[in-house]
Amino acid sequence: MRTKYIPVLILLAVLSIVAFALPNRASGVEYFLRADTVVVNLPGGVNVTMWGFALENAFGETSGTVICPGPELVVPSGDNVLTIHLDNNLPEVTSIVIPGLTATMTPVRRPDGRVRSFTHETPSGNTEAVDYTWNNVEPGTYIYQTGTHPGKQVQMGLYGVVRKSFSEDGSGGEVYENVDYDSQKVIFFSEIDPVIHEAVANEEYGTGLTVTSPIGYKAKYFLINGKVYENGDPALPIGGVGQTILLRFVNAGLKTHSPMVNGLETLVVAEDGKPYKYPEKRFSMTLPAMKTKDVLIAPSTAGTYVLYDRRLYLTNSGSAPGGMYLKLSVND
Amino acid sequence: MKTDIFKIMAIASTFAMMLFAPWLVADAKINGLMGTSFNLTARTGTIYTGEGNIIHVWGYTAGPKMQYPGPTLILMQGMPVTINFTNNLPVATSIVFPGMDVTATGGTTGLLTNEAAPGGVDEVTYTFTPTRPGTFIYYSGTDMDLQVEMGLVGAIIVRPMGFDHMMPETWRAYGHDDSLYDHEYLILETEMDHRIHSLVKQGKYNEARAIDYFPVYWFINGRNAPDTMLNDFHPLFPTQPYGGMVMMHPGDNVLLRIINAGRDLHPFHTHGNNFEIIARDAILLESVPGVSGADLKVSDFTTSVSPGGTEDAIFHWTGHGLGWDMYGHSPEDPPEMGEDPNDHGKPFPVIIPEQQDLTFGDMYSGSPFLGVAGDLPPGHPGLNEAAGFFYMWHSHNEKEMVNNDIFPGGLMTMLVVLPHSVPIEH
Structure with a gap:
């Protein structure tokens, strides 16, 4: 090594120390x-x-x-x-x-x-x-x-999901320690009462105005991942046969929902970010307002599986089919 | 004036219930269709509500008449099942079987499963093999928001391997002895907004859907209280074959198969004692599946089953904790079968007033003691001939204990604890 590089090396060393000394x-x-x-x-x-x-x-x-x-x-x-x-x-x-x-x-x-x-x-x-x-x-x-x-801002839509896995390995990993998955999707439930939104948009929400509070909340639209179901909607690819697929169920609506996946059972492994000591195999469940549940599914057959809300919020302002149906596709 | 008429009808209905005193023909089995092959049809019909209203309903049936809920299908674990399904409704419909791996053939492809066309013009065949025992549910997989409300729901019971109806020692809900029982009862919960049913009867499906859903009727096994306390197949209810009266002897284990076939949560509450939830969605609550038994069972007095889901609970009652001998024993008397020894011979803590100082309820047996019918004044109807103890079981969402705003009614029934001298037939 030629001596003329030594100052450069020292400089690099100092810089790296400084870098490590900075907030990580x-x-x-x-x-x-x-x-x-x-x-x-x-x-x-x-x-x-x-x-x-x-x-x-x-x-x-x-x-x-x-x-x-x-x-x-x-x-x-x-x-x-x-x-x-x-x-x-x-x-x-x-x-x-x-x-x-x-x-x-x-x-x-x-x-x-x-x-x-x-x-x-x-x-x-x-x-x-x-x-x-x-x-x-x-x-x-x-x-x-x-x-x-x-009461006003949540139903206006100010929500989203935070997720973290215990370990990651490509598209899979462990959602919690020793709880493995191969792929994952967030399934996000929300609702809209258009009357309240219109009042907020027109500055008619508040004391003495057209809508004074969410007390009269009557959701007319029921959404999964920000969308109501409509005929012809494409299926959401969630993984393949033989895989363990993690679905992170999230409810930011004001009502309790009951997700079921037609033709599949779910293994509920956690609730509100806390892993169950004994995961529950279920075909029904309740997902109250502000609840998250992590579930695993392991389809053995390729095809389209329909997730739906067994609370039967399955219309778009009274028009069916709509609301909380979601097609999930599992490939070979 | 309409309200008065309903009240009169409710009272009349209560009297009807009493006239057919159910426990004297105590029939404690879950009635349904047993076998491996079923022909089910979806039909329209009417049901009677507890206060005397008539509601237009869609239901599954194996016969010429609509029934609500559909026939309870009693299956054997591991035995393949075929259901041939036709549709006499004015719209397409189908059946889904949560927890079962179903193959559907025939009909037309729907969103969830194969659908049968209206008018009985085609047939859909659903086949599946129940791989595990337990309590399941079936319901419409077509336009569920309307069709489940209209009444297209039913229960499925899968008997475990080794179950023999003739051998009580094999009466388990699951493979494990933690699920042994003496009597089993179905508690299938639903609700209805009758305005939807009126509009559907007129063919106004879109208007029916546009209603702000507001149920005013709540059911156990397709009946409102007090009709829940009448027998299965009671002639007053030609389309509502299943009663909801729960009967037991002290010390018995009662299996409750609780199904939420509705869309709302119904906090089902037992008076008399806690129950232990041993399974959910036909999975025994156990730490090591197939090995440990129901070691994760939950003791509770109210449970809200998830819509579309099921729970199995064991209810046990001995009179433990009463603090007095419910048989009126002296300390030297021999104990009764199933008696809690702690209270044996303990005196009744109240000096019973003379007959002329008492007001007698219709269900009072004449004594506070189980199986001891005492003196009753002239004119008393003597409805509690067996001198049983009654406990109300009901939705603890209190508004669900009415029939269209008339109390008592709705999602409510009675447990009657009978002395061992009164047999409970299966």
Whole structure:
């Protein structure tokens, strides 16, 4: 080795030490989310104003698509820390909470003392990102949702899924320790009462206005993965014969749903991100509001399997078939 | 005035229940169709509600008349089953069998399974082999939001290997002795919004769907209380063959096969004692499948079965904890069969007033003791001839204990504990 490279090597060594001395970015994952308004088209020419999230590369960007439910936030197996940098383009303050994950909560109160937000708020039109951090993300399936005025903002659509596996191996891994899967899909249940959305869009929601609260909530649209069922919908590919397929059931609606998969039984392995000591083989289940359940299926035959809500929310504003049917395709 | 008429009808119905005092012909088996081959048809018909209303219903049947719920299919583990299905409804329909690996042939392909066309013009054949014992359900797999509501539901019981109806020592729900029972009962829960049924009768399917669903009738085995307390195949209910009266002797193990065939949760509550849930969706609650028995069973007094799901529970009652001898024994008397020894010979804690100082309920036997019929005043109907103990079992969503807003009714029945001297036939 020639001596003239030694200063370069020293410099590299110093830089690497400095790099290691800096806060360990590799132990955390961060997402830039933009909360914003989006118009969702429903069957029958119905357009509903929703609030959702877009995934951005940096704060202030608006290149992402606002979707509802929001983007899937994946926490890699090796990471414990999740940070969301929030950009709020909604007409009012908002925030983000994740039931089931611990965080330092700093509630914000109204002048009369009632809680308005479960934790610190992001003002409307914020000029720099407001950060939400969870330092101990355990493997599991969780819902992130607004922590502000949840009676209004949750049903407006401010929710999404956070998922983490115990280990990852290509498309498979262990969802929890020793609970293996070959492929996975999130199955996200939500609902829309268009009356409330219209009132919010027209600034007719609130005290003394057309709609004063969600007390009269009557969902007319029942969605899986952000979509109501319509005749001719393509099937969602979920994996192949011989595979163990993880379905992460999530309910951000206000009603209890009862997912069943026609022709298959499910092995329920966890609830709210907590693994069962003894997984339950079931053909029925309840999925209450804000509940997550992780289930495994292992189809032995290729084909299309129809998942449906046995609470029978299977219409689009009274028109059938619709609502919470979802075709799942299993290949050979 | 309409309400008054309903009240009168409800009272009349209650009297009818009493006239046919069910426990005197105590029939404790689950009635249904046994075999491996069934011909089922979906038909329209009417049912009677507890307060005397008539509702247009769609149901499965093996005969010329619609029935609600459909026939309970009693199958044997491992024996292949064939169901030939025709459809006399005005719309296409089908059957799905959760937990079964079904092959469907014939008819036309629907979203979930093969469907039979209206008018009985074709036939669909469903075949499957029940690989495990337990309690299952079947229901329409076509336009379920409407058709399940209309009544297209039924129960399936799969007997475990070695089960012999003639040999009580083989009466297990599952392969393990933790599921041994003395009597078994079906509790199939449903609900109805009768406005939907009226619109469907008029062929207004879209209007029926557009209704804000608001059920006002709740059923056990297709009947509302008090009709649940009448026998199976009672002539007053030609399309509702299955009763829901639960009978047992002290010390018996009663198997409850609880099915939620409706869409809402019905918190089913037993008075008298806790039950132990030993299985869900026909899977014994055990830590090591096939080995450990129901070691994960859950003791509870209320259970909300998932819509489309089933639970099996064992209910046991000895009178334990009463604090007095329910037979009125003296300490030196020999114990009764199944008696809890802790209370043997303990005196009744109340001095029973003279007859002229008492008000007599119709179901009072004349004494507080099991199987001891005491003196009753002249004119008393003497409805509790066997001197049994009655406990109400019901949905603890209290509004479900009415028939279209008239109490009592709905998802409610009675447990009657009978003295061992009164046989319970199977």
